[in-house]
Each structure stands twice: as structure tokens, then as C-alpha cells.
Amino acid sequence: MGRLVVAATVAGWAIPIAALVNSVVPEPYMDEIFHVPQAQQYCRGDFLTWDPMITTPPGLYYVSLAYVASFFPVAWMFRLAETFDVICSTAALRSTNVVMAMVCAVLFHDLLLCIRPGIGERKATIYAILVALYPVHWFFTFLYYTDVASLAAVLAMYLFCLKKQFWISATFGAFSILFRQTNVIWIIFFAANGAISYIQDLYPKDNVSQENTEATHQSNKVVSGRGNKTAAQGLRRRRINSPISKKLVISESSHLYSSLAEELRDICLKLWNSKCEVLIAFAPFAVVMMAFVAFIIWNGGIVLGAKEAHVVSPHFAQFLYFGLVSAAALLPWHFSPRRVLDLFHLSGKNKTCSFLAVLMGLGLSFVAVHFFSIAHPYLLADNRHYTFYIWRKVIQVNWLMKYMLIPLYVYSWFSIINILGKSQTRVWVLSFVLSVMLVLVPAPLVEFRYYTIPFVIMVLHFPVIGNRKLLALGLLYAVADVFTLVMFLFRPFNWEHEPGTQRFMW
Secondary structure, eight states, X not given: OHHHHHHHHHHHHHHHHHHHHHHHOOSOOTTHHHHHHHHHHHHTTOOSOOOTTOOXXXXXXXXXXXXXXXXHHHHHHTTSOSSGGGGOOHXXXXXXXXXXXXXXXXXXHHHHHHHOGGGOHHHHHHHXXXXXXXXXHHHGGXXXXXXXXXXXHHHHHHHHHHTTOHHHHHHHHHHHHTTOTTHHHHHHHHHHHHHHHHHHHXXXXXXXXXXXXXXHHHHHHHHHHTTOHHHHXXXXXXXXXXXXXXXXXXXXXXXXXXXXXXXXXXXXXXXXXXXXXXXXXXXXXXXXXXXXXXXXXXXXXXXXXOGGGSOOOOOHHHHHHHHHHHHHHTHHHHSSHHHHHHHHHHHHHSHHHHHHHHHHHHHHHHHXXXXXXXXXXXXXXXXXXXXXXXXXXXXXXSTTHHHHXXXXXXXXXXXXXXXXXXXXXXHHHHHHHHXXXXXXXXXXXXXXXXXXXXXXXXXXXXXXXXXXXXXXHHHHHHHHHHHHHHHHHHOOOOOOOOTTSOOOOO
């Protein structure tokens, strides 16, 4: 029932807004000027012509081809279209992402129930609708871009990986690369953490024995104080024989390690001892990775077209931008008085380590901002993006502003890591941070839509918040969505651009 409610709710706003967008902006907009003609070439049966300005593989065009083909027989029957390519209009192609947005919301709903079984159907439904309203994801629901379909493929890959259906998961992983090449990082992330979960299931006795040892030790202390040895032995037997769910065992075992090094050592030892089982189970992911490496060798790089504009660059400031943007998009989690006090309380437990961690964070952020802030020509040339105004009116408003934002960057990432660490293992948090870095740091262009997939994965693993905060966040997203839509549809663009940059025509 929850899936139906989620899909119906998303369709309820997406379909009429898509119709409004198509009536006001019927022609291809921004990067659609590349994607729409390329998809129409596919509709004509021309699979050899390729626009050299397109950097991503043709996954979206194949999906659109199948999607449009599904309603072509009806159009042909009523003589609305004599040939297949006639119905591949801009509006029809854009509607592909409307369907994909519904699929994303349903997948998020199922993932949340899988990751947090105790959340309940009603809360999972509300969360899924809320994520569908996330402004960046919401806006590209109505344009013909690769991001919504890419998110759908990644979420499907994650869902089947959690269900331990690895062949299906790897298939969706391979398909996700056809939308965006950087999704290969998420294949590695899901496969690595899936392998860790897999070996935890192979060694449940170790986790149970550790959990039972602590519980039994506490029970003995209580009972021995009363001088009842017989009761202590009986209590010990009851605890050892009591059933413990695997999810509880894995969750509890994550807190038994005293350090990250100890946790890594234990995982590596278990992986080595079970290498044959793990290699067999996760062979599908290895096949996908080998195919991807072969593609890079054949293509001479990860990007398909416009290689000179998408050169891999050490854009470490991009990592900091993601932290602040994601924290701002989740205000109730990160910027409430309780959250600030919680972080201060945590730092007060070990003042020396906390001081060193903050000092290191500030120092590394300063280096990233000072030496690795990249102003891509596209960022300076196109005022149809929010990043154009954020860069010019905020970050570059004066020479000092970009350094004044450093404490906010550090706070945002400390808050994200602290919240994730409450429900995930240290290794999971570390692998997530490294994955975000590998996805974002090589990208020279600042684009908020690059942040959508890591943002959604992060929300899936954040603790559940109350209905009031959810309502406040939903209202905030709705206001941002309406504002974006009004600016997009009704604001006349008077082009601004930095001197010396290419001026885009519209």
C-alpha cells in the first residue's frame, strides 16, 4: 500500500507540473540541446551518430526508446503518429524522468524499510515523498537529464544488494554506469559493504559470543552481589540459548571494536579466511568492474565527449561544498540547538583528540579552499544555474568570504560523520566519505545535481526524526521547489558572464 501511495503522490504533482513546463518551455533547455537530438536520432534507428559534446553513455536514450515504444502502438492506432520517431518529442522524452522519479520514490521507500525495519510503513512513505521533493532532484524530474534515471538505477542496485541478490544488483550497477560513469564508485561501495555484511553472516558465533560475554558478565556482577550462584548460572544459560537476530548482532558488534584499526583488522581477517565464498558470491560485481576497466582502456578515459572541458582535476573544495549543501538541505538534523550542543558535549569527552581533529579539519579545509578551488568556464558562463550566483555573489564576493565559510564546511562534515556513526560502523562511514570524495573531487564543475546520489544514500542511513521536523523540512522543500519553478518559467534571463568566458546562447 505504501508503494502505491508514494507513486500516486509523486505522479499527482509531477504530471501537471511537467505539462506546465512543456507548455511554457517547449524547446530543449540547457543541456537538453544535446540530449534531446541524440535521443531522437535513436528513435529514427540511427545508433551510429553521436554528438561529441555528450559526456555520458547512452543509457537514458535506451530507456526512453523502450518507454516511448510502449505507447507507440496506441498512437499509431489512432493515427497520431505514422512513424516511431514522430512521438519522440521533447515533452515525451522529458516524461521519461517523470516515470523515473516515481520509481526512485518507490525504491527509496523499500530501501528504508529494508535498512530500518522498525520505521513503519507510514513513516517510510512520508520519507519517500519528502526525498522526492528534494529541490535538486525535483527540478530535474521535468527536464531530459540523466540524473533521475541514474539515481533510480543506483537505488535499485543497492536494494538488491541488501537482499543478497547479487547478480541482479550487479546488472543494475552495470546499467547505472550507462547513465553516469561515476556510478562505478557506488558499485564498489555497495559491493564492499555487502561483502562485509556477508562475512558477518558467516561468523555469527563470534558476534554472539562477544555480545553474550558482556551480557553474562554484567548479569554475574548483579547476581553475585546477592550471593546467588545458581541463579547466575541459570541466567547465563538462558542468555546463551536465547535467539538473537542477525541484524541485532551486526548492529551490536559494530560497537565492540575499540578502534577503527581493530575493526579493519577483524574484517580483513574474516575476508581472507572466507575469500573463496566471498569471491564466488560477489563475482558479478567483479565482472562489471573488469568490463568498466576495458571501457576506459578502449575509450582512453572515463569521459566520452567534450574531454577538454571535463578533465579530471583535484577539486577538493567540491568535497567541502557537498558537506555544507547537504547539511543545509537537512536543517533539522544539523543546525538545531540540540545538535550543536551534542557536538560540543562529544568534544568535551576527549578535549585533546577533539581539538586536534578540529584543527586538522580546519587546516585541510584551508588548503582545499586556497589551492584546490576551481572556477570552471561553464560555472562562469551560464546564469541559469544557482551555482553561478552562489559563486559570484557569495564565495567570490570578496577575497575573505571563501575562507570565512571554512568553519561551516568543517562543522557540516563533523555533524554528518557523527550522525552516521551513531547507526553505522566506522568502516561504513569511512567508506562512504571516501566514496563521496572519489565521486566529487575529480569533477572540475560545481553542480549540485552531482550531490544527489550521495545525499540520498546519506538520508537512508540517518536516524528517524519526528513528524514536526519532517513537516518543517517538507514545507521548506516545497517553498524552494515553487521558487525554482517560478524563476525557471517566468524570469527573463539577461545573460551575465565573466569577461573572457564563452557566452551561451539561449
